[in-house]
Amino acid sequence: MSEKREDYISWDEYFMGVAYLSSMRSKDPNTQVGACIVSPKNKILSMGYNGLPIGCSDDEFPWNRVEKDPVLNKYFYTTHSELNAILNYRGGSLEGSKMYVTLFPCNECAKAIIQAGITKIVYADDKYDDTPAVVASKKMLDAAGVVYEKYEFSGRKIEIDL
Ligand SMILES: Nc1ccn([C@H]2C[C@H](O)[C@@H](COP(=O)(O)O)O2)c(=O)n1
Numbered sequence: 001m002s003e004k005r006e007d008y009i010s011w012d013e014y015f016m017g018v019a020y021l022s023s024m025r026s027k028d029p030n031t032q033v034g035a036c037i038v039s040p041k042n043k044i045l046s047m048g049y050n051g052l053p054i055g056c057s058d059d060e061f062p063w064n065r066v067e068k069d070p071v072l073n074k075y076f077y078t079t080h081s082e083l084n085a086i087l088n089y090r091g092g093s094l095e096g097s098k099m100y101v102t103l104f105p106c107n108e109c110a111k112a113i114i115q116a117g118i119t120k121i122v123y124a125d126d127k128y129d130d131t132p133a134v135v136a137s138k139k140m141l142d143a144a145g146v147v148y149e150k151y152e153f154s155g156r157k158i159e160i161d162l
Pocket residue numbers: 028030031032033049050051065074078079080081082103104105106109
């Protein structure tokens with residue numbers, strides 16, 4: 001009799017892997033972020049990546065970061081991966097769900113996460129941890145009782161031929 005495979009990926013690897021795969025759709029030349037929302041029963045509910053809203057061309061809107069005039073930078077136009085994942089959800093409620101995200105959520109996404117009823121965040125990177133947006137985000141998540149946990153990289157590499 002055959003034994004079951006033992007080298008299957010864990011739930012955490014699966015969901016963070018999906019978040020990273022989603023981030024690969026981002027056109028942002030500097031930072032690509034992906035998010036994956038998961039139900040309490042480990043069903044994937046939604047995904048998202050950072051990008052422009054529908055109708056706003058990736059080729060016409062700016063991808064700059066440091067222009068003096070903020071209208072010429074990307075920040076006013078890009079929707080963050082976390083908000084896109086929340087907005088992309090077509091089911092009922094996200095109450096009690098978890099979010100896997102490749103970069104720690106900013107203050108704006110934290111508000112959406114809290115209001116959507118997401119109760120846990122698993123994040124891979126926190127490269128903007130000392131910025132006001134992330135400090136404020138953590139303050140709100142703490143106050144609202146949203147748990148956040150750093151993803152533990154397993155060291156496993158996955159190669160996919162597409
Ligand atoms: N948690 C986050 C943080 C940032 N983003 C997006 C917003 C921008 O498209 C990009 C950050 O650009 P940078 O300032 O690093 O050039 O990442 C997000 O989706 N989620």
